[in-house]
Amino acid sequence: AEMQTRSTFTSAGWDFTVIDGDPFDWWMLVKSYPHLYWEPYYGGGSGTAEDPYQIWTAEQMNTIGLNAPDWNKHFKLMADIDMSVYTGTQYNIIGNSDTKFTGVLNGNEHAIRNLAYTTGNAVDCIGLLGRIENAFIQNLGLENVSLSSEGKNIGGLVGWNDSSTLSACYMSGSVNGIGHVGGLVGRNDSGSLTACHAAGSVSGTNAIGGLAGGNYSGSLENCYATGSVSGTGNYVGGVIGYNTKGKLTSCYTAASVGDTGSYVGGLVGWNSTGSTVTSCFWDAQASGISTSAAGTEKTTEEMKKLSTFISEGWDFTNETVNGTNDYWRMCIDDVDYPRLNWEYTNGDYACPDGINTEDLSYYAGNWLMDNCSSDNNYCGGADLNYSGVVDLADWVIFAENWLLGI
Numbered sequence: 001a002e003m004q005t006r007s008t009f010t011s012a013g014w015d016f017t018v019i020d021g022d023p024f025d026w027w028m029l030v031k032s033y034p035h036l037y038w039e040p041y042y043g044g045g046s047g048t049a050e051d052p053y054q055i056w057t058a059e060q061m062n063t064i065g066l067n068a069p070d071w072n073k074h075f076k077l078m079a080d081i082d083m084s085v086y087t088g089t090q091y092n093i094i095g096n097s098d099t100k101f102t103g104v105l106n107g108n109e110h111a112i113r114n115l116a117y118t119t120g121n122a123v124d125c126i127g128l129l130g131r132i133e134n135a136f137i138q139n140l141g142l143e144n145v146s147l148s149s150e151g152k153n154i155g156g157l158v159g160w161n162d163s164s165t166l167s168a169c170y171m172s173g174s175v176n177g178i179g180h181v182g183g184l185v186g187r188n189d190s191g192s193l194t195a196c197h198a199a200g201s202v203s204g205t206n207a208i209g210g211l212a213g214g215n216y217s218g219s220l221e222n223c224y225a226t227g228s229v230s231g232t233g234n235y236v237g238g239v240i241g242y243n244t245k246g247k248l249t250s251c252y253t254a255a256s257v258g259d260t261g262s263y264v265g266g267l268v269g270w271n272s273t274g275s276t277v278t279s280c281f282w283d284a285q286a287s288g289i290s291t292s293a294a295g296t297e298k299t300t301e302e303m304k305k306l307s308t309f310i311s312e313g314w315d316f317t318n319e320t321v322n323g324t325n326d327y328w329r330m331c332i333d334d335v336d337y338p339r340l341n342w343e344y345t346n347g348d349y350a351c352p353d354g355i356n357t358e359d360l361s362y363y364a365g366n367w368l369m370d371n372c373s374s375d376n377n378y379c380g381g382a383d384l385n386y387s388g389v390v391d392l393a394d395w396v397i398f399a400e401n402w403l404l405g406i
Contacts, residue, residue: 118148124152171197198226327341335352
């Protein structure tokens with residue numbers, strides 16, 4: 001146990017970091033012996049755009065945060081990853097206020113599950129990534145996240161986002177902090193979130209939002225939030241708590257919103273002059289809030305009608321008047337809220353209404369397709385096990401979900 005504990009060696013002067021200005025000599029995973037610096041500590045790759053570092057395991061994921069010199073490199077998840085082995089503050093957050101993550105993290109349609117970071121101290125910039133700048137995060141899911149700190153800038157995915165892009169990312173779980181707390185991003189400075197969503201419990205004191213706690217000249221497009229949002233202080237909103245010179249387009253929330261404190265809104269808690277909010281809605285019944293600093297109030301019934309969104313220019317799969325990017329899908333009224341087009345829920349392709357014969361027809365149309373990858377959403381979601389081909393293994397998954405009534 002002592003030989004597999006990092007402090008055994010650091011207390012004896014072994015060099016594990018570059019903080020001292022010298023290249024490190026050793027690196028070490030949890031419950032592992034030390035390794036020499038030149039030994040590979042990821043699952044493959046060289047960190048370039050053409051050959052990104054491959055991340056297969058929780059240990060490899062947790063090693064990124066130990067190696068600040070790699071925070072400008074490219075990373076790609078190769079499997080779903082369970083981080084439950086790390087508790088308390090054992091997870092090494094990627095990027096901080098001194099050294100920001102400036103690279104690329106491609107989730108590759110995979111999910112990181114059971115990520116936890118809990119401290120009673122005022123630790124700032126907490127998330128899978130602490131602070132990022134001019135970075136690109138895409139196609140990444142976070143499930144059953146549990147983050148808590150007495151500090152600021154806390155988000156399920158990113159604590160503090162400086163001028164970075166998040167695309168097709170989602171989060172579920174709980175996030176708690178003091179100020180600038182969001183389901184996906186705690187503080188969003190000139191960053192962009194596109195086709196992202198969050199479903200979880202977000203709580204804190206000031207600037208609390210279902211997607212972003214504070215939004216400063218940043219943009220959110222085609223995003224939504226569900227779950228619950230609460231704050232004991234000021235600036236609490238279903239999507240954004242504090243929005244200054246920010247831009248929201250085609251976003252919605254069906255999150256419940258706590259009504260204590262000041263500047264509490266169903267969609268946005270506080271909205272400055274110079275901010276633009278276009279074609280955005282909140283479910284007043286689900287939120288329990290009939291006011292918002294911006295956005296349009298709707299009933300639950302209205303939020304489950306396709307016409308509510310089509311008339312406001314939302315781009316859906318089954319229309320072309322509002323564009324052909326097909327960000328959203330919703331075919332049947334009175335069943336569900338709009339869902340992002342990339343959210344293929346194990347076979348529910350055509351509409352967010354459960355698996356039925358319409359989905360079977362779609363699946364059959366993609367049968368035996370190959371060259372499936374994240375570039376084509378794994379053959380439109382038909383490659384359910386991400387093997388690269390639509391075959392019998394995918395059919396088993398589809399059939400099992402059909403019988404479960406998903």
